[in-house]
Amino acid sequence: MPRTGRRPGTTGRTRERILQAARQDFSNAGYDGVTIRGIAAQAKVDPALVLHYFESKDGMFRAAVEFPVDPKEFIPRLLAPGLDGLGERLVKFFLETWDSPTGSPLLGLIRSVVANEEAAAILREFVTREVLARIAKALELDHPELRASLVASQLVGLAMLRYVVKVEPLASARMKDVVAWLGPTLQHYLTDPNVTRLSRAPRRQSPSRGAGDRARSPRRSSRSRSG
């Protein structure tokens, strides 16, 4: 981030005021209803300052959620080698992120999401749009959004048992063991044709939003990226 010439205290307070406005807007209006200009007006700053701190609407969204890693960066990197071993790479990346200083906001993220409907709504839209839709789009498999949400359910549950409630043997297990235990499950969710064959009617009344809209159209069952 470029130096601004302001005192850090002022910078921090301004940034925090923009973030508060952003959280309110994302929660009230959803991602599509939010504009940089609107948030700037609400925070009583120039729109250029919002862009200076957060680069883009995406960047502001990620900061509002306090999501510690950038899906634009890590998802293509994890998917690049193809489908083979993707399950294990995902578990490994997830654990490495939690165990690194970068991952320290993750516990706070889980806490605020569980305590607070507004935080849950922002995270839901962020995860659906920025994480699941990207994975789904890249996968080129049938039911990509379902596959991605099954993967997310196993990883979030792992975090709850290993880092929040700290149940053994998961809490103290070595990373490579956890990768060996859960990798095949994620690989199954991502690539096994049976996951979707078993489900004849994957959703009820409320259609999935975000992930589905973007990723559903080219429904292929090819697994051309594998191996």
Add this chain to the structure above:
Amino acid sequence: MPRTGRRPGTTGRTRERILQAARQDFSNAGYDGVTIRGIAAQAKVDPALVLHYFESKDGMFRAAVEFPVDPKEFIPRLLAPGLDGLGERLVKFFLETWDSPTGSPLLGLIRSVVANEEAAAILREFVTREVLARIAKALELDHPELRASLVASQLVGLAMLRYVVKVEPLASARMKDVVAWLGPTLQHYLTDPNVTRLSRAPRRQSPSRGAGDRARSPRRSSRSRSG
């Protein structure tokens, strides 16, 4: 529960005072360090009154955790038909409990565990001792406590995505679809010999407590209850 002849207000307050003392004791001393007599003294009531409300130390533990279902009751019932289809029965029971009025304290339980280290410590001991150890003991499989904790990780993650963050398509999916998606995963964790074969050294320094102590001794790989 038998009628006590007291006014409900007084009853509720006394019960709550006992529960507060119980939570403090379980958190400070662990299950084995807690006595009915000690809690009664702390709550300034007769030990008989503690037993009147909670029947046993186990019952008081469950009430302190606010765990809505009784593992002594549901675990044998789920395991009775054998290993076949156990994964699907577990998912179905879990969803039925969340969706029923009985399950309404579960969201509060997740909230307090995530917000509060003390609640996490009590739940950890409860889940390890009352849930995982019972499943592990009944399973008669190798590494029962590892298998049970992998099952728990998938179920807790399902609850987080479906009920807390509400990510689609998991949030709105029909119960039978979720059972079809996750049942095979739980079955794999419970019965697949590869789950443990892949892990050459399942734990690091801190040995697992509770579940391990009770369930580890007769390590059989027989799957005699299957079918």
